[in-house]
Amino acid sequence: MKVALLAPVAWRTPPRHYGPWEQITSLIAEGLVECGVDVTLFATLDSQTAGALDGVCPHGYAEDPALDGRVWEALHVAHALSRSGEFDVVHNHLDWLPLAFAAHVRAPMVTTVHGFSDSRIVPAYARAGSAYVSISDADRRPELDYVATVHHGIDMAALPFSAVGGEDLVVLGRIHPDKGTAVAIDIARRAGRRLVICGIVQDERYFAERVQPHVDGDRVRYLGSVGPRQRAEVLGSAAALLHPVAFDEPFGLAVVEAMACGTPVVTYPRGAMPEVVDEGVTGYLVDGPAAAAAAVERAAGLDRGACRATAQRRFSAARMVADYLTVYRRLLG
Amino acid sequence: MKVALLAPVAWRTPPRHYGPWEQITSLIAEGLVECGVDVTLFATLDSQTAGALDGVCPHGYAEDPALDGRVWEALHVAHALSRSGEFDVVHNHLDWLPLAFAAHVRAPMVTTVHGFSDSRIVPAYARAGSAYVSISDADRRPELDYVATVHHGIDMAALPFSAVGGEDLVVLGRIHPDKGTAVAIDIARRAGRRLVICGIVQDERYFAERVQPHVDGDRVRYLGSVGPRQRAEVLGSAAALLHPVAFDEPFGLAVVEAMACGTPVVTYPRGAMPEVVDEGVTGYLVDGPAAAAAAVERAAGLDRGACRATAQRRFSAARMVADYLTVYRRLLG
Numbered sequence: 077m078k079v080a081l082l083a084p085v086a087w088r089t090p091p092r093h094y095g096p097w098e099q100i101t102s103l104i105a106e107g108l109v110e111c112g113v114d115v116t117l118f119a120t121l122d123s124q125t126a127g128a129l130d131g132v133c134p135h136g137y138a139e140d141p142a143l144d145g146r147v148w149e150a151l152h153v154a155h156a157l158s159r160s161g162e163f164d165v166v167h168n169h170l171d172w173l174p175l176a177f178a179a180h181v182r183a184p185m186v187t188t189v190h191g192f193s194d195s196r197i198v199p200a201y202a203r204a205g206s207a208y209v210s211i212s213d214a215d216r217r218p219e220l221d222y223v224a225t226v227h228h229g230i231d232m233a234a235l236p237f238s239a240v241g242g243e244d245l246v247v248l249g250r251i252h253p254d255k256g257t258a259v260a261i262d263i264a265r266r267a268g269r270r271l272v273i274c275g276i277v278q279d280e281r282y283f284a285e286r287v288q289p290h291v292d293g294d295r296v297r298y299l300g301s302v303g304p305r306q307r308a309e310v311l312g313s314a315a316a317l318l319h320p321v322a323f324d325e326p327f328g329l330a331v332v333e334a335m336a337c338g339t340p341v342v343t344y345p346r347g348a349m350p351e352v353v354d355e356g357v358t359g360y361l362v363d364g365p366a367a368a369a370a371a372v373e374r375a376a377g378l379d380r381g382a383c384r385a386t387a388q389r390r391f392s393a394a395r396m397v398a399d400y401l402t403v404y405r406r407l408l409g
Numbered sequence: 410m411k412v413a414l415l416a417p418v419a420w421r422t423p424p425r426h427y428g429p430w431e432q433i434t435s436l437i438a439e440g441l442v443e444c445g446v447d448v449t450l451f452a453t454l455d456s457q458t459a460g461a462l463d464g465v466c467p468h469g470y471a472e473d474p475a476l477d478g479r480v481w482e483a484l485h486v487a488h489a490l491s492r493s494g495e496f497d498v499v500h501n502h503l504d505w506l507p508l509a510f511a512a513h514v515r516a517p518m519v520t521t522v523h524g525f526s527d528s529r530i531v532p533a534y535a536r537a538g539s540a541y542v543s544i545s546d547a548d549r550r551p552e553l554d555y556v557a558t559v560h561h562g563i564d565m566a567a568l569p570f571s572a573v574g575g576e577d578l579v580v581l582g583r584i585h586p587d588k589g590t591a592v593a594i595d596i597a598r599r600a601g602r603r604l605v606i607c608g609i610v611q612d613e614r615y616f617a618e619r620v621q622p623h624v625d626g627d628r629v630r631y632l633g634s635v636g637p638r639q640r641a642e643v644l645g646s647a648a649a650l651l652h653p654v655a656f657d658e659p660f661g662l663a664v665v666e667a668m669a670c671g672t673p674v675v676t677y678p679r680g681a682m683p684e685v686v687d688e689g690v691t692g693y694l695v696d697g698p699a700a701a702a703a704a705v706e707r708a709a710g711l712d713r714g715a716c717r718a719t720a721q722r723r724f725s726a727a728r729m730v731a732d733y734l735t736v737y738r739r740l741l742g
Contacts, residue, residue: 132536144529146479150509151533158512176483179491180513196477200484203465 229396238312562729
């Protein structure tokens with residue numbers, strides 16, 4: 077089977093520190109290669125893959141202000157689609173632009189919907205001749221036909237099990253009201269524990285007004301965006317991950333990454349959280365900061381080995397790759 | 410000859426009040442039809458043409474906040490390109506997106522470069538298999554190969570000659586520092602004449618701080634964006650058009666429209682102005698507000714009939730259409 081994987085070109089694939097869509101595309105590409113699939117990864121030209129790499133963008137536009145993201149994304153998509161006739165399946169991971177040009181794709185296309193940035197992009201989905209995969213049942217739109225839900229998988233080897241953990245709490249994700257960084261600070265304070273914050277600053281004002289004033293290097297520490305290695309260390313040494321999301325998050329990679337390290341999760345029952353967290357096994361779903369603070373002790377008492385085992389069973393990259401192979405085979409009839 | 414004209418979809422073609430790129434595309438489309446060319450205009454579906462109309466966008470995205478411009482522009486371009494094999498020439502008027510997808514165009518493409526919004530879009534031009542037309546010699550980029558410069562033309566019938574004019578001055582164009590609206594207020598004050606301002610507000614803050622405080626309904630009047638009919642009235646009843654541009658303007662439609670009505674122009678020698686204005690015949694090119702104020706009297710004394718005649722000879726839609734037919738024929742060998 078010849079598969080074209082269209083990665084976004086905001087970041088390198090795999091990303092150096094941040095870039096969840098590129099991260100997932102990379103794991104699928106490498107997993108498919110391991111399964112003997114003939115993979116061409118369309119990504120930035122500094123990307124790394126055991127498959128064939130093709131593309132036009134020298135590097136990610138989010139990593140170089142001299143690149144206009146709209147222009148390079150269009151050049152990237154146009155190039156990939158011009159080769160689409162060489163493949164059995166084109167697997168799109170970069171949102172609506174390939175869908176708008178679906179009439180120019182000369183192979184069956186499947187699109188993983190990583191998230192809807194804006195409901196005004198839905199017209200591009202509704203018209204396109206693509207099969208859709210949702211990343212959670214919660215993230216489905218009634219307007220679209222889906223062939224499957226495939227939960228994300230992670231590189232379990234890159235997130236080793238930490239049997240002991242620690243006393244501190246951690247919040248990991250882009251710094252933005254959606255992700256509840258400031259709420260996590262409140263929860264940690266109520267729980268009487270230290271908090272470690274990791275992630276890129278996406279909302280500068282929110283960071284300056286609601287987060288930074290609490291960062292004292294002791295009770296609240298901010299580590300910036302952490303790459304794969306430090307990520308595992310930080311997650312593995314925590315008592316629990318706080319994930320008080322203020323939006324219907326389509327998946328929540330950080331939650332699964334924490335589990336892989338053995339660290340349970342305290343989160344809110346929004347978006348994909350009820351699908352991703354096994355209540356009382358890998359964490360707790362609660363409403364509001366007070367309930368979250370109370371749940372921290374219970375979460376810290378959960379069996380870390382069971383967290384790891386659950387993550388291994390439900391959220392390994394191998395499971396995700398197998399699911400996508402099933403989707404491709406269904407598509408090819 | 411079968412020609413596909415790709416209009417932008419920000420506004421209807423022709424635009425109701427503002428939309429210079431759509432305006433030019435419309436004039437070319439209608440002019441070609443009059444010359445017996447088989448024209449398909451790809452534009453918003455509420456557009457008007459004597460040729461065939463095709464497209465996907467119900468109306469202009471600048472006229473409806475529910476439409477995401479990026480998405481609808483992509484759907485529009487993808488649709489037009491999917492039909493490109495039916496034409497002898499595809500004439501692109503909407504910037505870099507069709508260029509990024511040039512590999513998917515199955516006919517010779519010519520692109521009128523209406524302006525470079527950002528130098529970071531140049532990579533899309535440099536790679537594409539399109540012929541380029543500049544709208545002035547001044548607007549050429551050294552990186553690109555051009556087949557011709559075709560100055561814009563206007564609908565002379567819609568801008569009737571006004572033999573008398575009046576005492577007031579006019580400035581017409583989007584309200585933005587680039588267009589020098591506030592400078593025009595200063596020039597009019599120095600010249601001791603009333604000023605009429607017309608145009609959409611593109612820079613809200615500039616309007617509020619630098620323009621609106623001077624609008625008193627007498628010495629300085631603001632009419633908003635004026636449609637084709639009022640445009641002719643306003644231009645025809647002025648002593649002179651002030652056009653103190655603060656950027657290298659690629660063409661300057663308002664200048665030519667004023668000439669058509671018999672109204673001379675006082676402008677700065679930037680961008681296309683030295684190509685468009687015949688010094689001492691259709692206006693004066695000067696440096697700075699003081700020189701502009703001094704030039705107002707001289708401009709007001711120019712022969713209005715000569716302005717009209719020069720506009721007729723150099724800037725009629727018929728001349729523009731003939732120029733583009735020459736470009737198409739050259740392209741087809």
